Amino acid sequence: MKKSLAAFMGVMVTASMVLAGCGDEASSGDGIKIVAAHNQTSPENPYQDGLLKFKEVAEEESDGAIEVEVHAGTIGTEESELVEKLKLGGADVVLVSPGFMTATGIDEVDLLALPYLFDSYEHWESVVDGEVGEELASIINEKSNNDFKIIGYWSAGVRHYYGKKPIESIDDLSGMSIRTQTSGVVADYWKSLGAVPSSVAWGELYQALQQNVVDSSENSYPYFVQQNHHQTPNGKYTTETAHDYTTRLLLVNGNKYDAMTDEQKEILMQAAEASVETEREAVFAQEEEYKQIALDDGAEINEIDRQPFIDIADPMNEAAAKDMGVEELLQKINDLK
Template sequence: MKKLILSTVLTAVTCSMLLVGCGNGQETGATADRDGVESIKIIAAHNQTSPDNPYQDGLMKFKEVAESKSDGAIEVEVHAGTLGTEESELVEKLKLGAADVVLVSPGFMTATGIKEVDLFALPYLFESYEHWENVVDGEVGEEIAHLVNEKSNNDFKIIGYWSAGVRHYYGKKPLESIEDLKGMTIRTQTSGVVADYWQQVGAIPTSVAWGELYQALQQNVVDSAENAYPYYIQQNHHKTPNGKFTTETAHDYTTRLLLVSGKKFDSMTDTQKEVLLAAAEASMEAERQALYAQEEEYKELALTDGAEINEIDRTPFIEIAKPIHEKAAQDMGVEELLKKINELK
């Protein structure tokens, strides 16, 4: 298990918010008496319906730490898919105040007008988990967090970077070469840099709701999809005719953003903020540990269930991705961030 380094994002957010609190004449979280934490309820949600899921592990750790450190004054209610199985629903609920902490992918943040976050969605941006951690837990992650807070007008604050695993192709046939993708429909994002990539390798990006994907694969609505082992194996996609074959393309070491409502956060006392950020850090570590362990576990389960898994030469895939990286970074105005990411390899 790789060492999970302390997130500078959380440190920066903690410091800045406690300083703001001091400016308002409030007692800082560092010196406040936790016995005096004011009661507050936090609604935390993710879009996965399975309880045996790293997202659930992470948010349950968030609940445990927040309630423990506040002696029960902070109550956390965790929703696993019950507030919405689509991330767009969760983002909307966060904006409306119907949820306080949610987990979303970069793609759904770009839909709110913060295009820079799509940098983390670029295929083949990261070459290992170690590389990914160095990026999101360091200066780049801190800069993205600042951009999100600023450009959302304080609607969103990133309080942690989670992973949804390494994404691979799975479909009705194995990929022996990049040419095998030509003309195949693939369930993935249908706009932005992700869609652009799949189009350039010859596939046809197709929109299917996550909750409807099992049926779509079963009934030949789509030829294939792409995701990480814990997620599509839990949904039994590998047991469908169009999900039986997995090719380890490893095209995305995924990033997920743990967001808190900026307005909710700013309404908290400094002690409440301190507890929430401590819970966020603990949840980040718990989610990553669960995810890393489950990747191997669910790969073995897939093989046991009769799925077929093969490897492929990724070089042609990576070569197509490189110019997409450069153009996307230029369009987003984040060329320096891309350079920093590449320097951390």
């Protein structure tokens, strides 16, 4: 993983230097402040670990000339808020999901949200740290007019179903409301399984599960267990569907990046690479840790034959990739399995 990640970051640094050559650079002695934010409020969240590592490396390597202010859900608990703040200059580095990039007109990035696109963490890393990750980064930067620049791919774990009853077969999802995206390929997939996608803000989901507003949700262990969703009546049963090895995009405001000196850019990318490694390691460790916490708290977990779910996803993924104009990228991803 570290070899492919280092190669990806090296390409990003080189490309960034070339693209930024005509930008207005700050003088080498100038200090800068970077506002970095994610939408999770838990202090034990892997996102927080990653951004704190970003802060540590940036400040140490710059001898304090780069100051990083980390916000954990304090300037936005919805990713749409963070994207807007990044565009308008209220934040300089944010963490968001591919789905929220599509709302800005960059449909291609929704490729990473396709269900059952990845079959292991190793497969996921070979994709995002390789040629596909580089191509998507270029697309995002170009189509956003430099508002968004990817400086790293983070993980949000492996997402599973959890709800008021376990899933033994696809038929068990018929008519069940599930908190997930309500538009796009993710919503279409859950609809094809018979479920009813429902929009509930993350900060309101515990109450929604507790009060029977929604029947179920889907997420990875570190995220839903930290929020005690497994202790609600409609979150007690987890079925390990593993339908999404989740990608999160670490973005910097491209215009602010271009105004930095070459030295500041290099430090920023060093900090980004360190944050990627730290965040992923935290996610991998917390997957098992929080699964065990859920079991200790009385949650019930079952496995399921995933092949029927995959068989439904594959043709939908091919159609979605065609609509996005990324058929070649989908083929590259499949070739890496």
